[in-house]
Amino acid sequence: MKKVILRFVKKLFLWKNTNENYLFKYVRTDSNIKRRKVKAFYLFKKDWQSELRTRYAINALAMFILVTISVILFSIGQERVSEHLTGGLLWVVIFFSAMSGLSRAFVSEEDRGTTLTLHLIASPSTIFNGKLIFNVVLVYLMNIAIIVLYSLLFESFILQNIALFFLSALFGSFGIAVSSTIIAAIISKASAKGTLYPVLAFPILLPLILILLELTKFAIDGKSLESALVEIAVLICYDVIMLTASYLLFDFIWKD
C-alpha cells in the first residue's frame, strides 16, 4: 500500500526525461534540478551569509531600534504614560525600524551591481521568494527584539491578552515583510531610494499599522480573541492581498 501511494505521489509531481505523461510538470526535466522552493531557500541562505559578513541591514536595524527606544525612554522620563499610548509607540518603532532595514534586500544588490548576476542565476519567482524569506526572518527577529526590549523597559506596556497580541504580531510582521519586499523591489532601480522608500511604504503600510494599533489596544484592554475576529480577518486579508499582488507585479518590476 505504501509503495502504491509513493508511486502515485511520484507520478503526480515528478517529470522525468521519459515519454511518460505526468499530471504536473512541477520539476524541470533534468533529474538534478530541484524544486523552486528549495532554490529560494538557497537564495535566502546566500543572502543570510552575505548579511552576516557585510552587516548591511542588521547593524542599521539594531542601531535604529536602540536609538528610537532610548529616545522614547528619555523623552517620557518619570511621567506616567497611558498603556494605549505605549502600545501605539511600539508600532511606531517597528514601522520606522522596518523602513531603515528592510529595503536592503534589493537595494544592496543594486548598490553592489550584482542585480545582473541574480538575473542570470534564478527566475523572478525564485528571487522574490528568496528575498521574501530573508525579509520575513529579519522582521520576525527584529520584532522579537523590539517587543522583548519594550516589555523590559516600559512598565506601562502590560498585555492582558498575550495570545491576541501574539497573533497580531505574527500576521502583522508578515504583512510588513511582504509589503517591504515588493516596495524595495520597486524603489531599488530609482535614484533617490532612501527618500522614496518611506514615501511609498507609508500609504501601503498605513492600513496594516492602523489595524495593528487597534489589536494592540484590544490586547492591552484584555478583550477576548472572539471580539477581535474581524480585525484579525482584515489583517490576514491584507497579508493575502499583498502577497498576491506582489507575485503578480514582481515579474514586471524585475524585468525592466
Next chain:
Amino acid sequence: MIFHKINSEFYSGSIYGLAGSNGSGKSTLAQIIAGLLSPTSGKVIHKLDNQNLSIEKLHNHLGFVSPYLVLYDEFSAEENLIHFLKIRGMEIDSERIKSLLDDFSLYERRNDILKAYSSGMKQRIKFIFSLIHSPELLIFDEPTSNLDVKGKDKVYEIIEKESKSKLIIIASNEESDLALCKETLFMEEYK
C-alpha cells in the same frame, strides 16, 4: 531606436560575432539576446532541442560574461560557485569546480574572497561562472578585457573547445576575439 531590421538566426556549434563602434549597441543587443533586456518591438526566440525555451527557464541554459557583471565580493570564488549552483537547483560537482578553477589558474586562490582579487582574476572567475552549469548558449561581451596574454589564450582555447557543441556569441571590437567567429554582425549607424 537603437536597432533597425535585425533578423538573424544563430545555431549551436558555431561562434558568432557582434562588432561595431563604441555606442553602436553591441552590449545592448547581447543583453537582449540573453533575455536581460526586453526589446521595444520584435522578439528573440530561443530554441532547445527544437522546442521554444521560455525566458523564465533561459537562465539555466545561458552563460554570460560582461564587464558590468559583478559577483559577490564578500564570498570566495568557491563559495560563489557553490551558491550559484545551489540557487540554480543543481548538484555540486566538486570535480568540475576544481577543473574549471584549475583551467583558469585560480585553484590556489579559491578560498580568497573576491574583494582581494585583481581585475584580471575577476574576469577569469566570470568565465568560470558562465561555464559551471554547462549552458548551451554562451554570450561573451568583451571577453578578454583585463586579461593578460596567458589569460586571453586560455579564454580562446576554452571558446574553441566549447563551440563544438554550443552556441557562442562574442560582442567585441578586438580583432583577435572576432577572429574566432564564423560570422560577424557589423553594427553601423542607421541613417
